[in-house]
Amino acid sequence: LGFSPVAPGTAGAVLGLVITMLASHLKWIWQIIIYTGLIAIAVPICGMAEQIFKQRDDRRIVADEICAFPLCALGLELAKRSWWFVAIVFVINRVMDIIKPPPARQAQGLSGGLGIVADDIFSSLYALLCNYIILRLIGG
Numbered sequence: 001l002g003f004s005p006v007a008p009g010t011a012g013a014v015l016g017l018v019i020t021m022l023a024s025h026l027k028w029i030w031q032i033i034i035y036t037g038l039i040a041i042a043v044p045i046c047g048m049a050e051q052i053f054k055q056r057d058d059r060r061i062v063a064d065e066i067c068a069f070p071l072c073a074l075g076l077e078l079a080k081r082s083w084w085f086v087a088i089v090f091v092i093n094r095v096m097d098i099i100k101p102p103p104a105r106q107a108q109g110l111s112g113g114l115g116i117v118a119d120d121i122f123s124s125l126y127a128l129l130c131n132y133i134i135l136r137l138i139g140g
Contacts, residue, residue, distance in 0.1 A: 003060060010094060012062025016069025017090055023070065024079040031074055038067035039117060047113030057108065057116050068120035069093055072127035076135065085140070092130050096123040 004011040019038070023031050042063040049061045072093040078086055097120060100108065104122035108115055 008059050008062055009065050009097065012065035013069045013090065013094060013097075015062075016066045017086075019066070020070040020073045021079050021086075024073065024077050028075040031070070035067070035070045035074070038070070039121065042067040043113040043117050045113065046116040050112065050116065061116060064117045064120040065097070068117065068124045071121060071124035072096075072131060074128055076131060081140070085135070085138075088134060089127070089131050092134075093124060093127040096127040096130070101126055 023034055026034070045063045046061050049063070050056060050058065053060060073089050076089070078089065081089075096104075100119055100123055104119045104126070107118035107122050110118055
């Protein structure tokens with residue numbers, strides 16, 4: 001996915017969306033356990049990939065998008081929602097990942113795999129807040 005010629009981070013987020021859809025029927029506690037496990041695996045993988053590519057947070061590293069995306073839909077039962085709400089969730093996640101509101105941008109400065117993954121976690125949590133607000137506004 002990281003070798004996608006166009007928007008490799010978005011390609012990684014698509015796999016994160018698939019994982020989210022598969023896990024969305026589970027109770028939120030199981031989702032947290034699964035997503036925490038994914039993050040625990042992604043941090044060292046991203047750190048190793050950074051060493052292999054010899055570039056800080058190389059665009060080919062997408063494990064961070066894959067593991068952090070599900071956080072933006074935690075507890076939203078995404079599989080039960082309309083396709084347009086799923087699209088909104090995806091777009092909001094990508095926007096937050098691009099603009100990196102504080103402390104996401106600062107977290108990116110952490111070294112190694114932790115820095116690669118941490119900014120995406122914060123961005124996804126911002127997206128989660130936005131998604132809950134939207135869901136409440138539309139009466140979901």
